[in-house]
Amino acid sequence: xxxxxxxxxxxxxxxxxxxxxxxxxxxxxxxxxxxxxxxxxxxxxxxxxxxxxxxxxxxxxxxxxxxxxxxxxxxxxxxxxxxxxxxxxxxxxxxxxxxxxxxxxxxxxxxxxxxxxxxxxxxxxxxxxxxxxxxxxxxxxxxxxxxxxxxxxxxxxxxxxxxxxxxxxxxxxxxxxxxxxxxxxxxxxxxxxxxxxxxxxxxxxxxxxxxxxxxxxxxxxxxxxxxxxxxxxxxxxxxxxxxxxxxxxxxxxxxxxxxxxxxxxxxxxxxxxxxxxxxxxxxxxxxxxxxxxxxxxxxxxxxxxxxxxxxxxxxxxxxxxx
Amino acid sequence: xxxxxxxxxxxxxxxxxxxxxxxxxxxxxxxxxxxxxxxxxxxxxxxxxxxxxxxxxxxxxxxxxxxxxxxxxxxxxxxxxxxxxxxxxxxxxxxxxxxxxxxxxxxxxxxxxxxxxxxxxxxxxxxxxxxxxxxxxxxxxxxxxxxxxxxxxxxxxxxxxxxxxxxxxxxxxxxxxxxxxxxxxxxxxxxxxxxxxxxxxxxxxxxxxxxxxxxxxxxxxxxxxxxxxxxxxxxxxxxxxxxxxxxxxxxxxxxxxxxxxxxxxxxxxxxxxxxxxxxxxxxxx
Numbered sequence: 001x002x003x004x005x006x007x008x009x010x011x012x013x014x015x016x017x018x019x020x021x022x023x024x025x026x027x028x029x030x031x032x033x034x035x036x037x038x039x040x041x042x043x044x045x046x047x048x049x050x051x052x053x054x055x056x057x058x059x060x061x062x063x064x065x066x067x068x069x070x071x072x073x074x075x076x077x078x079x080x081x082x083x084x085x086x087x088x089x090x091x092x093x094x095x096x097x098x099x100x101x102x103x104x105x106x107x108x109x110x111x112x113x114x115x116x117x118x119x120x121x122x123x124x125x126x127x128x129x130x131x132x133x134x135x136x137x138x139x140x141x142x143x144x145x146x147x148x149x150x151x152x153x154x155x156x157x158x159x160x161x162x163x164x165x166x167x168x169x170x171x172x173x174x175x176x177x178x179x180x181x182x183x184x185x186x187x188x189x190x191x192x193x194x195x196x197x198x199x200x201x202x203x204x205x206x207x208x209x210x211x212x213x214x215x216x217x218x219x220x221x222x223x224x225x226x227x228x229x230x231x232x233x234x235x236x237x238x239x240x241x242x243x244x245x246x247x248x249x250x251x252x253x254x255x256x257x258x259x260x261x262x263x264x265x266x267x268x269x270x271x272x273x274x275x276x277x278x279x280x281x282x283x284x285x286x287x288x289x290x291x292x293x294x295x296x297x298x299x300x301x302x303x304x305x306x307x308x309x310x311x312x313x314x315x316x317x318x319x320x321x322x
Numbered sequence: 323x324x325x326x327x328x329x330x331x332x333x334x335x336x337x338x339x340x341x342x343x344x345x346x347x348x349x350x351x352x353x354x355x356x357x358x359x360x361x362x363x364x365x366x367x368x369x370x371x372x373x374x375x376x377x378x379x380x381x382x383x384x385x386x387x388x389x390x391x392x393x394x395x396x397x398x399x400x401x402x403x404x405x406x407x408x409x410x411x412x413x414x415x416x417x418x419x420x421x422x423x424x425x426x427x428x429x430x431x432x433x434x435x436x437x438x439x440x441x442x443x444x445x446x447x448x449x450x451x452x453x454x455x456x457x458x459x460x461x462x463x464x465x466x467x468x469x470x471x472x473x474x475x476x477x478x479x480x481x482x483x484x485x486x487x488x489x490x491x492x493x494x495x496x497x498x499x500x501x502x503x504x505x506x507x508x509x510x511x512x513x514x515x516x517x518x519x520x521x522x523x524x525x526x527x528x529x530x531x532x533x534x535x536x537x538x539x540x541x542x543x544x545x546x547x548x549x550x551x552x553x554x555x556x557x558x559x560x561x562x563x564x565x566x567x568x569x570x571x572x573x574x575x576x577x578x579x580x581x582x583x584x585x586x587x588x589x590x591x592x593x594x595x596x597x598x599x600x601x602x603x604x605x606x607x
Contacts, residue, residue: 075554111506113462113521116584117554140340140585143389159389180511198346198385201394201453202462202506209425209457239514 029287031295032257033057034264038299039233040250042079042086050090050229051097053254056297059227062099064168067136068092069226071174071190072107073241075121079234080246083173085127087231087252091171092128105131106163108138108193111203115139136163139197148221152281153214155206159199160222170226172258176235176265178244182212183314184271185241186262187228188282191219213278220258220282228261229254232268237308251304263289264296270307272319324589325360328353331586332365336372340585345372346386351398352590355604358406359597370407373399381414382422392418394453394463400470401605404477416474419467420486423449424459449486450493461497461504464490465525469605472531476607494526495537502540503548520548524560528605531567542570555581555588562595563605571599 037053039046068091070083088105095103105128112118115137125131141161148158164170174190182189192215195204207215230253238244249268255261259282263273273279274286283289291301310318331338337345338353350369357366377383382392383399396418404412425431427449450459451467468490475483499505503518504526510516523545530538542565549561549572558581565571583589594604 112519114554114556114584117556121553137340140346142343180514198340198348199389199391199393199454201457201460203460205452205457205460206454243514243517 029293031293032255032260032288033295033297034253034255034257034260035297036264036268036299036301036304037252037254038250038304039252042084042233046086046090047093049252050087051094053229053252054091054094054098057227057254057256059098059169061095061169063101065166066095066100066103066169066171067164067167068095068103068105068171068173069138069164069190069193070105070107071185071193071231071241072109072115072118072122072124074112075118077121077123078246080236080244081175081177081242082122083175083231084233085122085124087229087233088124088173089128091173091229092134095171100169104134104136104163104167106136106138106141106161106194108141108161108195108197109202110192110197113139113197113202136161138164138194139202141196141198143196143199146222148218150217150221152217152221153207153210155210155215155218158218158222159196161194161196164194164223170223172226172228174228174230175241176230176232176247176249176253176269178237178240178269178308178310178314180239180241180243180311180313181208182216182278183276183310183317184262184266184269184308186230186265187226187258188216188220188262188278191216191223191226194219194223213281216278217281225256226258227254227256228258230261230265232265235269235308237269237310239311245309247306247308249304249306251299259283259289260294264294264301267291267301267319268305270305270319271310271317275317324583324593325357325362327589328357328586329362329365332368333372336368336370338369338586340587344386347373347376347383347395348385348398349586349590351395351402352587352594354402354406356590356593358403359594359602359604363406366406370402373402374408374411377411377414380418382418383415391454393455394451394466396422397451397463397466397470401466401473416471416483419451419471420482422451422455422467424452425456426458447496448489448492450490458507459493461494461506461522461526464493465522465529468494468529472529473606491530491533494530495533495535497526498537498541499544501544502537503544504541518544518548520545520552520554520557521560523548524557524562524564527564528560528567538568542568546570546572549575553578553581555583555592556585559588559591559595563591563598566595566598566603 138161143159172187172190179185232249232251235247236244237247266273333345338349354366354369376387382396400415450464499518500515503523505516
């Protein structure tokens, strides 16, 4: 589908270009490191895989407070909708092993209010020992009012959970899924889950009215450097993030730069990241998320890429030659 | 026993948390209703005093102290007995509800959509209630607002209240899922049928008390099937309340023992539903 730039996209792109090229002098972009690691199944091998992956990224978490933010959507014991609890527990153990002062798991589901029941149905109580002691329902957490440093939507200030704002390291742990409103939901969209339903409702409808893409970019401005670990062992294609079908990919994708991680996931899904509005907005244009500006390690993209089925409204996002 | 939990968990300011921490309106409103049902008026009144202290100037209530927005929780305040809350505060809560609709029902929004060629000026959905003003209406807050207004109408049968109850119920009836029951939102999203959820199905059925239609019959059938398989205390409370409202809760129904109350609203609602099963429905009078 041919698509012209909106005024907002043009302005955002121009602003990004201006930022990247002070007074006409081009500054080199420091490539963000993104790793693609094979993980064929949700089994005990994940613990070692995640530990090694985090070591490669040289995260310094000794004495720090880490918050893992999975994506919990539905009462579903299967593997394609929610971030798998075994992956979250593997990350939990890895960060503890790296000397973190505390590791907590925190999530604020978008439309199901009974968060602990949802986590139970998704298998978290079985996999994570004393789950209730380490879990924070972000929908009902204490809040502080925050204004994004850069604002793309009309949201203005947002009340956000203290657990997340007070973390030394926030780790976004989404599922690799298509999304029926924005094309794909990955580590940046996953941060919708930090917006408290207790203040904004279920779903967090003010974000939708303010523009989903713009709200994602706002949240990226508030949390610009979360670490991201994307659960692409079994993703979801078609009418995600709820009604889609499981898509086995067998990978984890991780990195410090959520825009670069999400762009890499899009390429694995054979979605053109440069056509993804929120990625363009949040990264200030295209340069930052082009393939040559991402230092990718681990598996090569061609070795793991597999086209995700897209609903008709989003087929224009498909990468050419897919 | 469970009333004892409510007593233990009451904060010093008089309100209740969801689990622990600071006081919120939702757990406090349900705890106050449960305590009043149990005759524990002193504790309930401490809760009421905290609630009254955070009322906003527009007559609505924020979800908790320090939030500068009145929201859906005003419906829960309106469910409280006016003689305990205070008649004027209660009347302001009702007025706030009567003046609140989903953004898609406002004249400004409809006019804008008409000017953009997206919709006609008439023929839109009946107005429901949003979680937070200036956003869309949803099944959950609409059900709670209808419950509050229905309770008020039994006390004060005013046409303006009747009109909003009826339109809220029409909103719910327009949102019945293809397979019966209620999702939290639309019947379809981008052409795909939405699935019903147990908690929203129970809430909608409770709000549709006295409404007989094929849609409620299908909703009741879905609720019966959810009742057998659901293991969420919150969802089961609403399913029981919804089925009770239509006289369809199976005789001798027993709450599954393995179901855990996760939050204080689960505990309070459980107590209120148990009272309703005995014929003392605090959502009615």
